Amino acid sequence: MGHSIKVTVNGVTHEATVEPRMLLVQFLREVLLLTGTHIGCDTSQCGACTVLVDGVATKSCTMFAVQADGKEITTIEGLAANGDLHPLQKAFWEEHGLQCGFCTPGVIMSSYDFLKRNPNPTEEEIRHALEGNYCRCTGYQNIVKAVKKAAQSMS
Amino acid sequence: MKIQGDVVLPAAPEKLWELLLDPQIIAEILPGCKDLKQTGPDHYEAVIEAKIGPISSRYQTRFSLLDQKPYESYRLHIEGEGKGGFVRGDAAIRLIPENGQTRLVYEGEGNVGGMIARIGQRLVEAAAKMLIQRGFDDLRKKVEERLHSKST
Amino acid sequence: MANYIGSSLKRKEDRRFITGKGTYTDDIVLPNMTYAYIVRSPHAHARIKAIHTDKALAHPGVVAVFTGKDLQDDGVNPLPTGWQITDSMIEPPHPVVAVDRVRYVGDPVAVVVAESRAAAKDAAELVEVDYEVLPAVVDATKAIEDGAPLVHDEAPNNLSFTWELGDKAATDEALSKAAHITRLEIINQRLIPNAMEPRSAIGDYHPARDELTLYTSSQNPHLIRLLMCAFVLGIPEHKVRVISPDVGGGFGSKIFHYPEEVIVSWSSRKLGRPVKWTAERSESFLTDAHGRDHYTVAEMGMDEDGTILALRVNTIANLGAYLSTFAGGIPTWLYGTLLAGQYKYPHIYVQTKGVFTHTTPVDAYRGAGRPEATFVLERLMDTAARELGMDPAEFRRKNFIPADAFPYETPVVLTYDSGNYEGSLEKAMQLIDYKKWREEQAKARNQGRLIGIGISCYIEACGIAPSKVAGAIGVRAGLYEGASIRVHPTGQVTVYTGAHSHGQGHETTFAQIVADGLGISPDNVEVVHGDTAQIPFGMGTYGSRSLAVGGSAIWRAVEKIREKAKKIAAHKLEASEDDIVFEDGKWVVKGTDRALTLGEIALTAYVPHDYPEGLEPGLEENSFYDPSNFTFPFGTHISVVEIDPETGKVQILRYVAVDDVGNVINPMIVEGQVHGGLAQGIGQALWEGAVYDENGQLLTGSMMDYAIPKADDLPHFEVDRTVTPCPHNPLGVKGAGETGTIASTACIANAVVDAVSHLGIKDIPMPLTPERVWRAIHGK
Missing domain, CATH: 3.30.365.10 (Aldehyde oxidase/xanthine dehydrogenase, molybdopterin binding domain)
Structure with missing residues (x-):
């Protein structure tokens, strides 16, 4: 029943045998124990499970682990290079862009992809870009501020 | 969920009646119907596979053809359970003669519960209409086939 | 003082969250762990005729299948409610797992425990339940009508209680004389909290030590332990440790004692293995206590020049199928008492009917x-x-x-x-x-x-609430808060608080208070919450009480530490205790430059080579703070x-x-x-x-x-x-x-x-x- 896959996650290549129905998010959390990627819903609305697949923000609950075969995945755990926080991580910290922290990894990964495509966004563009990431704590105001600040510090 | 509508079938009620109660026809026109078994006079069991939006489900269903007034009307009662929850439906079916054909009028209530109700609700009514439409299209074809084969 | 109080210090807890290193309950993996999946009623109201578990039990990977009867036969009691609104409030039992009747869509019916989540879920589909479907009622205004389907046989007209406050006669009279009456009919619709982290619980029983650890995504670990041990499972509290690790938002929905906490605890005791359950979002929708759901008719009377004379409010509150932990108090004491608002007017009368319906239980939701x-x-x-x-x-x-x-x-x-x-x-x-x-x-x-x-x-x-008041209004608990401060020999400080942070930033706010209180940096203050084994006692976080009550408890402990430190400073500085003052973060001999910092004092407290008789070693204090008012x-x-x-x-x-x-x-x-x-x-x-x-x-x-x-x-x-x-x-x-x-x-x-x-x-x-x-x- 199992399928062999080879996936590079945060720069480390993993080989594993997985059931065809295993979702990428389950593979990350339950096989690799990278629990920074969260599951917040079962209908691909909330975005808590967002990771980068070959550099593109992807809700990892919409993808089977077998579909990640041969791909490069970056999760929140892989964002800080050599222990230095990424500008997005710093900005979320400085602007109080998180409260309970559950949606945060997904929001940060979505923002990462977004800022690559739009390095100098307006508030409106940021709000639009984040509509696939639900946050129940912050009212989004400080998330928007954090993304803006990160954009400024990255440019 | 209210279900109602009508369909014109190319045969008089007297000719249709038997076909409507024929288990083999029922099995063929019931969308997703697998493995129909008769459990008593006018009582049947079947497995129905339904797919609504993101959810596909297998239902163990029981249905009965009740209150039969030959050539005029009957009542179809269906209930079933599956991993997506349950389905229950009750429909009154009337046959109205119309220029040698029959207008079949159905009117009923359908309820779904469980996963389909929670997640697929917005799709259920549309899906139900589509499935009923498909069923009646199939029925029309069957009626045409039967009548055609009999006449040849 | 006040170097840190009042400043927008970056949150201490954030580093772990922004790097994906938070530990929420579902992130915890224990050796030999099993997974529970709960079979839930698809019907709002039905009689359970039979439950067939044999096929599920035979499914590969399944460890056990339990039904409500298994729990009942083993002496598991119904879930208690914590707030008695009136003497005659009807409190029907709330079984952890339904036994003969289900009363809302989502009511637990059976529990499948398996080696993996997938196996448990697959096998749950094989549990066959024969239901006799019964008529249901979902709207509270219809549920109190004669002839409505009954949720509980013991509650006629589905009424749990009728509660009133204020002077009815005086209000009626004032309204009858009003020049103008404004009347509104209001539906305050039902809400579903949707904290981003779905609820999760792990029971971990160690047979050799006869100890149970419950990890649960709760705002309220001590109260969960109390309710579960004393009322539901009847096991000794000191043998149970409840840990609420990082919790992904609560908004009220994680205050309450839920069936799944009992299910994983009891199953783990039965099986001798850890049992984990995590809600899928659709389960959260069905089973997290909902909020609001009031139907209200309100009338306000004014005189000619617009001075308000009186307010009369009649509310029908939908309680759902069972009384959740604080259910009764929300549409009554936390509602009617607020109807004066910011306004000065002499007469208010409010009546609330608490009504059962075949819906998810309703309880506190933010506000x-x-x-x-x-x-x-x-x-x-x-x-x-x-x-x-x-x-x-x-x-x-x-x-x-x-x-x-x-x-x-x-x-x-x-x-x-x-x-x-x-x-x-x-x-x-x-x-x-x-x-x-x-x-x-x-x-x-x-x-x-x-x-x-x-x-x-x-x-x-x-800032809920003075215990005396809580008692007077039927809360079956005191609502003080506990805190403990341990000053380590190096001068670092650990604060143990009974409040629980699930996004509120207590690890930072409380550290700021203690830092100023003891003259140290917040970096040297560690705040521990959410663990009954480490914290003396606590009443949890809800009703915006953490800082007003929990923070005050911490401040009381700070004051006790200061007092003790003063004694030590007096000894070390060879001064009279009366001459020692706490100034600029140091214990100073009044009018001199002779002073000691917390670090210097702490070290001597743990290395008391020269302590005089009567001066106790150590530097650690507990406090319980009971507020005098809201x-x-x-x-x-x-x-x-x-x-x-x-x-x-x-x-x-x-x-x-x-x-x-x-x-x-x-x-x-x-x-x-x-x-x-x-x-x-x-x-x-x-x-x-x-x-x-x-x-x-x-x-x-x-x-x-x-x-x-x-x-x-x-x-x-x-x-x-x-x-x-x-x-x-x-x-x-x-x-x-x-x-x-x-x-x-x-x-x-x-x-x-x-x-x-x-x-x-x-x-x-x-x-x-x-x-x-x-x-x-x-x-x-």
């Missing part, structure tokens, strides 16, 4: 009773002003409790300690430029545009909305919030709390609402159908403050977690109605979706 009260009152204030031809701000001003009237005793038992309502209204009006918007509104109307201005002046009673945050929120007449869509143009939460420890965190509260309150006004069909099927059972506010739905909030310190707690703080939610629902609803009132529209029921607003405008 809990107080948003419902504020909504009733503030909708009435706007409507009355309009009917009297007065400006809504002027009408409120006319009826405010004046700033010199505090402490002020309301007709509904509260004594407000402090307030300056005129001050916050003034400030909010200036910030938004109220006069200018009234002019804009008039201009817009001439152009066929619909602009509305909404005001909401609110009062909140939080705290009363207040404020004014004003919003401006524009409605698209073609689509009915509401756009928020401005939102100004002026809150008075007393002294502020960390302004950044307080503002964040307000933002989040606003999002939830505005969510109720415009989008959110649970919908059941008449058979009790929840139609809004996923995030596809239940509209949680998204980033591009919400405006930029303008948040400001006034500061009126709380006079009765040592920090002068009140609580900031719920103000935004309490004020904003009415604020937005008032603005929307204001935008269309000239079209003859008096009210539109929430949520004010484009469809509803459009229908109101077009009379369809």
Whole structure:
């Protein structure tokens, strides 16, 4: 029943045998124990499970682990290079862009992809870009501020 | 969920009646119907596979053809359970003669519960209409086939 | 002092969250762990005729299948409720797993435990339950009618209690003499909390030590331990440790003792292996306690010049199928007592009927009773002003409790300690430029545009609660808070608090308090919460109580540490204890430069080679703080909305919030709390609402159908403050977690109605979706 896959996650290549129905998010959390990627819903609305697949923000609950075969995945755990926080991580910290922290990894990964495509966004563009990431704590105001600040510090 | 509508079938009620109660026809026109078994006079069991939006489900269903007034009307009662929850439906079916054909009028209530109700609700009514439409299209074809084969 | 108190210190807890290193319950993996999946009723009301578990048991990987009868036969008791509203309140048993009847869609029916989540879920589909489906009732106003299906045989007309407060006769009389009566019929719709982390629990029983550890995503670990040990499982509390690790939001929904906590604990004891359960989101929708769900008729009477004479409120509160932990108290004591609001009027009478229905249990959700009260009152204030031809701000001003009237005793038992309502209204009006918007509104109307201005002046009673008061109003618990401070030999400090942080930033705020209190850096203060084995006792976090009650407990412990440190300093500095003062973070001999820091004192406390007789070694103190009153945050929120007449869509143009939460420890965190509260309150006004069909099927059972506010739905909030310190707690703080939610629902609803009132529209029921607003405008 199992399928062999080879996936590079945060720069480390993993080989594993997985059931065809295993979702990428389950593979990350339950096989690799990278629990920074969260599951917040079962209908691909909330975005808590967002990771980068070959550099593109992807809700990892919409993808089977077998579909990640041969791909490069970056999760929140892989964002800080050599222990230095990424500008997005710093900005979320400085602007109080998180409260309970559950949606945060997904929001940060979505923002990462977004800022690559739009390095100098307006508030409106940021709000639009984040509509696939639900946050129940912050009212989004400080998330928007954090993304803006990160954009400024990255440019 | 209210279900109602009508369909014109190319045969008089007297000719249709038997076909409507024929288990083999029922099995063929019931969308997703697998493995129909008769459990008593006018009582049947079947497995129905339904797919609504993101959810596909297998239902163990029981249905009965009740209150039969030959050539005029009957009542179809269906209930079933599956991993997506349950389905229950009750429909009154009337046959109205119309220029040698029959207008079949159905009117009923359908309820779904469980996963389909929670997640697929917005799709259920549309899906139900589509499935009923498909069923009646199939029925029309069957009626045409039967009548055609009999006449040849 | 006050180097850190009042500063927007970056949060200490954030590093782990932004790097993906938080530890939520579902992140925990224990050796030999099994997984539970719960078979739930698909029917709102049915008799269980039989449950066939054999096929499920035979499924590969399945360890056990339990039914309600298994738990019952093993002596598992029903879940208790913690708040008795009236002497005659009907409290039907709430089985952990249903035994013979199911009463809402989602009621647990059986539990499958397996080696993997997938195996448990697959096998759960093989559990066959024969139901006899029974008629259900979902609407509380219908449930109390004669002949309605009964949720519990022991509750005739589905009534759990009828509660009342205030002087009915005097209120009726005052209303009969009023020159004008404003009447509103209000549906405060049911909400589904949707904390982003779905609930999760792990039971981990060690047979050799006969010890159970329960990890649970709870706001309230000590209370869960108490309820589960003393009432449900009947096992000794000291053999049970409850850990609530990082918790991904609560908003009330994680206060309560839920069946799954018992299921994993009991199953783990049975199986001798850890058992984990984590809700899928659709289970969260069905089983997290819902909020609100009131039907209210409210009447307010005024004299000719617009002075309010009396208020009469009749509410039917939907309690759902069972009494959840605090269910009874929310639509009664936390609601009726708030109906005086910021206004001075002599007579209030409120009656609430608590009604069972075949729906998910209803309990506290952010604000809990107080948003419902504020909504009733503030909708009435706007409507009355309009009917009297007065400006809504002027009408409120006319009826405010004046700033010199505090402490002020309301007709509904509260004594407000402090307030300056005129001050916050003034400030909010200036910030938004109220006069200018009234002019804009008039201009817009001439152009066929619909602009509305909404005001909401609110009062909140939080910092729950003096234990004496809690006892008097039927709470079956004291509502103090515990804290413990351990100063380590190096001068580092660990603070143990009974409050629980699930986003509120306690690890930072509490560290700021202790840092200033003991003259150290917050970096040297570690705050521990959410573990009954480490913390003496606690009552958890809800009702904006953490800082006012939990923070005060910490401050009391700080004072005890200071006292002890003073004794040590006196000894080491060879001075009289009376001559030692705590100044600039040091223990100083008055009038000299001889001083010791906490670090220097701490070291000697643990290396007491030369201690005199009577001076105890060590530096560690406990404290329990019981508040003497509630705290009363207040404020004014004003919003401006524009409605698209073609689509009915509401756009928020401005939102100004002026809150008075007393002294502020960390302004950044307080503002964040307000933002989040606003999002939830505005969510109720415009989008959110649970919908059941008449058979009790929840139609809004996923995030596809239940509209949680998204980033591009919400405006930029303008948040400001006034500061009126709380006079009765040592920090002068009140609580900031719920103000935004309490004020904003009415604020937005008032603005929307204001935008269309000239079209003859008096009210539109929430949520004010484009469809509803459009229908109101077009009379369809």
